[in-house]
Amino acid sequence: MATSSHIDRDLDLSNANRGVWLVKVPKYIANRWEKAPGDIEVGKLKISRTPGQKAQVSLTLSPAVLSLGKVGEEDIPKDHRLDVSIVTQQTLGVFSHMTPVSTDSVVPETEKLFMEGRIVQKLECRPYADNCYMKLKLESIRKASVPVRQVKQLDRIVQNYKPVSDHKNNIEYAERKKAEGKKARDDKDAVLEMLFAAFEKHQYYNIKDLVKITKQPIIYLKEILNEVCNYNSKNPHKNMWELKPEYRHYKEQQAEVKKEESDDE
Amino acid sequence: MAASTSASSSSQPTVQEYSIRVPKSLQKRYHVMRFNATLDVDISKWTQVKMERENNMKEFKGIDEDQPKFGAGSEFGREAREEARRKKLGIMQRKYKPDDQPWILKSYSSTVKKFKGIREGGVSENAAYYVFTHAADGAIEAFPLQEWYKFQPIQRYKALSAEEAEQEFSKRNKHLNFFSLMLRKRLKGDEDTELEDGEETKKNSGKKTKDLKISEMDEWMDTSEEDSSEGDEEKDEEEKKEKKKKAKKAANDKKKKSKRDTDLEAVEESDDGDGEGRELDYISDSSESEPEAANIAGVSEEKALRKLLTSDEDDSENDEHKSDKEQSNEEEEKDKNEEKADENKDKDKKKKKTKTKDKKETKKEKNDPNSDFSSDSSTDEDVKKQKMEKKAKKEEKDKESNSTNSSRSATPTDGKRKNIADILGGPSNKKQKLEPSLNYIPGLNESGITEDAVRKYLMRKPMTTTELLQKFKSKKTGLSSDQLVNIMTQILKKINPIKQTLKGKMYLSLKS
Known part of the structure; x- marks a missing residue:
């Protein structure tokens, strides 16, 4: 709509x-x-x-x-x-x-x-x-003249904020992490497979996102990334990884991609 | 409920009664569209009208949002990150509501009229508005009005900014001036139109008219090659002198002037382009007026000048009797020969020449003791070197050669002045020697026909050879048509333009 x-x-x-x-x-x-x-x-x-x-x-x-x-x-x-x-x-x-009136009708009305x-x-x-x-x-004038805010005396302190030592979300997250355990190093080919699949969807990835996707320890992942990827240290796409030109085959915008590369380097 | 009309006698008012209903059936929202009366919109005459909400999505989202969502060039999780960043900065973005955008109304008739309806606020703040319509059964239906939209026509053209308007305004002046120019042209007659090329500027023609008006001093004007301002000064001086009619004084004056000229010439070489047409103009005039100028000079002085002239020409003594043009011609030819020879040889030659020259000079000095041109010979070699350098420079500036050429060609025709320049230690005289370009064509320099000029014409549009010749003829080169043809063929051979035959005529053209 x-x-x-x-x-x-x-x-x-x-x-x-x-x-x-x-x-x-x-x-x-x-x-x-x-x-x-x-x-x-x-x-x-x-x-x-x-x-x-x-x-x-x-x-x-x-x-x-x-x-x-x-x-x-x-x-x-x-x-x-x-x-x-x-x-x-x-x-x-x-x-x-x-x-x-109703969008759920069989023939959608325009x-x-x-x-x-x-x-x-x-x-x-x-x-x-x-x-x-x-x-x-007269009534309306009388109504208009009544102030919107009034003074009221309090006999007790009104507490509207209570500090929490550990939020519920944090506890949940920690528990989940514990359940997962440490990230284990997977077979390199499997990791590469995951990486290529990810890079098919997008061209640029942050290292944190890649860690999340592949579930590999960051040091190990970086080793692999250095082989097949380039790291962008400058804008636009700062701190992002992209595949080396020899590994990628994006169909459209090929020229543009190349241009960006040259910009980045 | 139908309207119950109770009619009574004429004194009693006729009362019509309608019942009012407020139907609540549909999700129909009523709005008012407001047009200014000056727009002359007649709703009842509309035949086909389309309305849509203006799409302001781009403006709303900003510029950087046009990046791809997936595939090449996309970033993973970009939007989420942007959102997080905005939240951190405390920017709460409002959602884009398409229903809050202005209406675009298109009315199709013979022409399509476009209006943009912008919502107006504050109309129904203190009162409510209803629209009353007749229902089918005669009762009145009242519908509440929700919004008021003010519709204004959409401008199809872009308004000019202050600077742009200024520019356009100046253009307008130019156009007006063109008209006046045409008028002036007509009044003047043919002689000027002959000279006027398409590219000649307004300024130029203006100058010409000025020249024309001061008919008495034409001769003086023509001999001077200066800018208009300086020329004016000279003119004033010259006017006085002329009244006195003392040839000697006039000669002195000329000397002064020529001195300046030499200075000027040096300047002119570097600065070129704009004065192109003007200079050409001068050439033609000067060649015509030459004899007059010579007449003014006293006979004795003329003789002296002649001698001075010959002193420049080293090879042959019979140069004296040749016309100025021929002299220069030969000079150049000689130069050409020199170029062919090695530099060393060149120098040797020159030394010889200088020797011969010295001899000649001594001879002449007997005849003409007052001349100071002995210095001339001494400087000869140095100047030659300078010339060579300059020549190289000149070839770099080949495209300007049209103008330089014209100035160049002007000097030899003005033989008398050249001589005076010589007397004053004149390097300008030498300059004329150095001028021929490497690819030299005899008779080319004074004629104002250069390879570049030809190239320019051919590049502009295809031409037949006759058209091309006509272009140069109109410049009053002072050459016979035979000579002109000769020169032209040589130039064309060198350029080797593209030849194409159209309607039985061969057109020449060049591609840049």
Whole structure:
């Protein structure tokens, strides 16, 4: 999914001609609407036209939404008026981005983009300054004025860090090491086999990693490495071993490898 | 729920009621795309639009991450080590989120328009935005808007930096100047256009016009081979002198000038290249104006000069009657001969010559007691050596030979001045002797035709021989066409250019 968003997708333009309204609503209404289930009516929009006058648009929240609030919450105003204005100086469009809900479905859904329309009108939802709204504002102001941090007296020392003499991980590691025992010198051919296999995957290895891979004592390993490998003492690939040119046959980037060699030497 | 419309009497307002729903069905997120009105974007006219997230993976990862993960050139456990190193340094890397990248919008119509949509913050901080759309059943569906993206067109061209802009601006001036140059050309007429080669610089032509304007002093101008600034000074001097119309004084003046010239010439040899066209220009002029200059000099003085001239020519006494060019010709020929001989022989010869010269000189001294050129003979040998060295140097600088050649060729034509230079102990006179290159072609030096010049032309583009000759003819070499052809054939033989026949004409060309 991470890479799929970089693929360019067609924008579904079937709704591009549709004119939509952009409505700015107070946060408290948005909160309620978010909680409301999708199938109920959350409010009513009234457009009353009087000839010779501007149309009046108003919003009335449904009782279901009004009653959605928690117990301690203030009531929110029921009626709002909507101020209509047109969009100037810019072109506004609405598009939607659909991400697949469940990725485990048999036919994997791809992300889809839809053009939802262009914004033709801007509406601003404003509450009437009645008692209910004032109460709401008062509450919100009171809440905002409460400091986030408070002073509290402690009667006991709070200890949140205890030093540990030997961590659990360390003990485990030591035990494992003990179980393994000392590294034994293997047959040279076997070691070489392992080395070549490793160098097939990567070109450069640190000595520590090779010790881990081959499980040979470091002195013995170094003896073998000196035979078949070159040691890089300079950047880039400082302190790394690579196979001598006669032992390796990397197919691609052969030229580059050679160049690097010459750089290293 | 459908909209219930209640219509009533005209006094009563008509009220339309819509119910609003907030569907929660899909994982659909709504965003706003914002275009500036000046961009003139009409969403309803879009036909095919593609959108994608901008891929900033490279920028995010950095430059060194392009190393191979396995195989040749890869390091074992590199990423883990890098991670460990970063942790040690306390760098916590944020994960790359492709969904946080800007949108790239491509609108296909007759042309492809590209926009980049960058997310804007702070819009929905204190208020929420919803988009209201009509549902199929007449109700209104409200969808919350999540993000605002500001779309701006992507520039396809690279903006110039300050320096680059400056450079381009100067180019613009150049172009304008070319126009004015053309205009000037037209006004001037043909005589100048003849001389103007393609490579002639603007500066050059500017100079030419200047020369033209001061028509009175043309003669003086032409004799002087100096830079324009010095020339101006001279001109002023000369103007006064001319008014007085005293030949002697003028001659003195010339002496002075020539003195400077000798100095200058030494300099000019080393510095070359830019003044190429200009010098050529001078040659042609000087050859023309020569007789005039001679006229100005008094008769007696002219005689003296003649004698001086002959003193330089060691072999033959009848040189006196030859024209300047021929003199130089012979000089060079003689030089050539000398080259063939060993150095020792050369010296011996010279000694002999000097002896003969001395004799001659003594003769002449009887005639012309005031001459100080006796010093000339004494310096002769030294100068010769110097010459040899210089010659070697010159051959190194073969590519510049065009310019050097031109300066070289200028000297002999200006016989009178050369003589004066001689009087003043003139090493410049000798210089002209040393000048012929090893592969010498008679008549080549004064003509301004060199192997290198020919090479240059041939390298530039294939040419027919006639075209090539035309190039040199236009330089007013002062040679007859027969001579020119002769020289050219010799040069071409030496160069041996690639010959190819196109449309029945043989084109010569060279590859560098």
